[in-house]
Amino acid sequence: MSKNIQITTIGGGCFWCTEAVFQEVKGVEKVVSGYAGGNAPGKPTYREICSGLTGHAEVIQITFDADIVSFEDILVIFLTTHNPTTLNRQGADVGTQYRSVIFYHDTNQQEIAEKVIANVQAYYADKIVTEINPLPIFYDAETYHQNYYRNNKSEGYCEYVITPKLATLRKLYADKLV
Template identity: 45%
Template sequence: MQQFVLAGGCFWCLDAAYRPLRGVISVESGYTGGTVADPSYELVCTGETGHAEAVRVTFDDEVLPVDVVLDAFFTMHDPTQLNRQGADVGTQYRSAMFPADDAQRELFEQARTRAQEWWDDEIVTTMEPLSAFYLAEEHHQDFFRKNPFQGYCLAVAVPKAQKVRQRFASYAT
């Protein structure tokens, strides 16, 4: 069992892209990387907390290889956009990886290097030490499943999830 904390724009999109992969045990949306204890969504949206919208992905690495989880991360969002993903702008939408230890840091750095081959522009994904991870409010958990016809989900989350599903079809449920 492995657990990674990753940020790549709105956490709804990462959640929607990871959940359909075989071997994913859970995806939790939350906030990390900032200075404010127990922040709310509204506070994080101000961009003043230092937190990123992130997901904590728990997966069975005997079913879903670590490289697939990390390569999916670099597939589902544009890691060359600094502090934004499309129309979502601010440090809370930064591309960031939060390693829990040196072993994860090495895996994350290898994935970032591997992913650079797929992108023409330089990857700006930061490597930040994992600090406290604060769960987002309940209505943000598994948001896509609860709101499949919500406009943002249809316009933004669906295409990202489809990219992952296509690239990693052998791992899709």
């Protein structure tokens, strides 16, 4: 069976949260936590990213089958499972590394991202501040960041931040989840 495999790169705060969300979505083949959008020479480390000095955002790169889940659906889920109206902040996480961003891989993704943001804006009182930028170099995050929620469900951050986010995801998008 042929698949319509596509890739997108998005950041909505801590990559542990966004990774956990998209690992639940039907049609998502792979989710890799990483960094993009900065200007440090070479591959940045988590410690460098957390300093806020490199300009990188915590992002995830999603490989998905567009015949099962569309790019539009990916973006709607993304924009409604984090707060796209807060600049450089998600909850207690503050800094440019936590900005809301869509790194498009081609002009079609750029156009779709612009349309989806325009459509979703009606659901928010405040202006959506999600950046839409061409994908720069994507760097995989360190191994211990991959599958973080799945490997650390009982950790405090996971229990208090990610588990409730996943409960909301299941209420809103039950038909789109595995």
